[in-house]
Amino acid sequence: MTERVFNFNPGPATLPLAILEKAQKEMLNYNGTGMSVMEISHRSKDFEAIILGAEALLKELMAIPDNYRVLFIGMGATGQFDMIPMNYIVDGKIGNYVITGSFANKAYKEAVKVGPTHIAASTKDLNFTRVANLDEIQMSENPAYLHITSNNTIFGTQWKEFPDTGDVPLIADMSSDILSRKIDVSKFALIYAGAQKNLGPAGAAVVIIRDDMIEKSNQNLPTMLKYDTYAKNNSLYNTPASFTIYMIKLMLEWVKEQGGxxxxxxxxxxxxxxxxxxxxxxxxxxxxxxxxxxxxxxxxxxxxxxxxxxxxxxxxxxxxxxxxxxxxxxxxxxxxxxxxxxxxxxxxxxxxxxxxxxxxxx
Known part of the structure; x- marks a missing residue:
């Protein structure tokens, strides 16, 4: 076996050796079932314990308030570029975006396809060498939300202080810095992250969403594009990315073992x-x-x-x-x-x- 290297890839990213070894040990027989976690039914008590355990651990580690849910949704973070505007750019409301890097711009471009949008601030003319200053953010009238990207993987920038948007929902793509530092989750209406950087392997997005945002889900959308579908069914409406969620739970256990x-x-x-x-x-x-x-x-x-x-x-x-x-x-x-x-x-x-x-x- 080749000696393991120091893996600086941006995602899929390095995972703790202890987690990989535990997954290897349980690969053929998870929890005495005689089956791999990739084989057991997502309706079984064993898998229900995995997915609910992962939600509970993330809530504990990030001090997520009781009026939030943790959802596990396929399509990765890129899928959220579409789900967010489809659920919330409704009734004449306008999606507001701060453009501080490539993925922030991709999220904005997807929203443009859905409905009215507004660039509240941008650092594109600076070649994204910094995030936006808080006083540069100018939201539109009737904003549906303000969307930011907390850490810009490609350009190497990160928000140190987050905007105070008052009654306007603040939404953040935290794909590349979720669980890396303490944040006040209550400042956000919705946080999402692809799993493949700080949470586990690729295959799912983790969505932290406030109850009122679940209730606002656009009911005219197909079933799998509404947030309330996932919330009502504990992310088990359909067969989820079972192995990814299992690995996320192991990663959360590792973070807790490290001291939080x-x-x-x-x-x-x-x-x-x-x-x-x-x-x-x-x-x-x-x-x-x-x-x-x-x-x-x-x-x-x-x-x-x-x-x-x-x-x-x-x-x-x-x-x-x-x-x-x-x-x-x-x-x-x-x-x-x-x-x-x-x-x-x-x-x-x-x-x-x-x-x-x-x-x-x-």
């Missing part, structure tokens, strides 16, 4: 500081994409003096067990995704490699 979000947040801050310090100490050899005040704790993006050096950096890093560092084509350069499961040791090894590479090539 207090420990996870401090560790993520430590990891990010190690890599950003290597960038800042390089005298310009490495140049960060994001402005300092918007730097992401999850995705560190930076450039080298030229593209040839960047290609060489990625290739040489892979040889020493640092995988998945190539930046997205929209930004280029290097991207180190350091989600919850990335150990501190991985960031230290990356920082050491950065210093050694600079010493040889500067």
């Amino acid at each position: 979000l207090d420990v996870i947040e401090k560790r993520n801050e430590e990891k990010a500081k190690i890599v950003y310090d290597a960038v800042d100490a390089s005298n310009g050899f490495y140049k960060g994409h994001a402005e300092v005040g918007s730097r992401s704790l999850m995705n560190v993006t930076f450039r080298l003096p030229n593209e040839d050096l960047e290609k060489e950096f990625v290739a040489e890093a892979a040889k020493v067990g640092l995988a998945g560092l190539k930046g997205h084509r929209e930004v280029g350069g290097i991207r180190a995704s350091i989600y919850n499961a990335m150990p501190v040791e991985g960031c230290r090894k990356l920082a050491e490699f950065m210093k050694e590479f600079q010493a040889k090539k500067a």
Whole structure:
């Protein structure tokens, strides 16, 4: 078996070895059933315990108030780009979007197909080097909601403070930083996240939704596109992504075992500081994409003096067990995704490699 590498891929992302080993151990016989979790009925008590247990754990870890539900919906986060406007851009209301990166823009473009929309703020003209300042956000009349993307995976920026939208529902795509830090869930009407970064493998979106938003589900939609369908049936109206949800539960158990979000947040801050310090100490050899005040704790993006050096950096890093560092084509350069499961040791090894590479090539 090939030795495991430090996996800096942005998603599907690295998972804790302990979780993979537990899933491996239970692969052929889950909980004495004589079947894999991928074989047991989603109507069985065993699977019901998995999905309800995952909801309860996420509520506990994120201190989610009682008037919220946790739903597990297929199609990933991209499916939410459509479900949100289809459920809430109704009765003349307007979907409001803050554009701070590629996925925020994709969410907006999907909403345009559904109904009236408005760009409340955008940092596109800055090449998405920062998130929007709160005083730059200008909502439309009769807003259905304000949609933000809390962490921008491609550009390496992250909201440090969230808008106060008053009675207007605040909706956030938290695909790449959910469960990475403490947040006040009560500020949001709906939070969604693809599972494949901080929650588990690909295959489902986790949706944290306030009760009143469930009640507002557009009843003129097909059954599988209404949030109340999932809420009324504990996300079991149809066969769900059973293995993904099982892995999410294991991941939530792991986070709890680590000490919860207090420990996870401090560790993520430590990891990010190690890599950003290597960038800042390089005298310009490495140049960060994001402005300092918007730097992401999850995705560190930076450039080298030229593209040839960047290609060489990625290739040489892979040889020493640092995988998945190539930046997205929209930004280029290097991207180190350091989600919850990335150990501190991985960031230290990356920082050491950065210093050694600079010493040889500067």
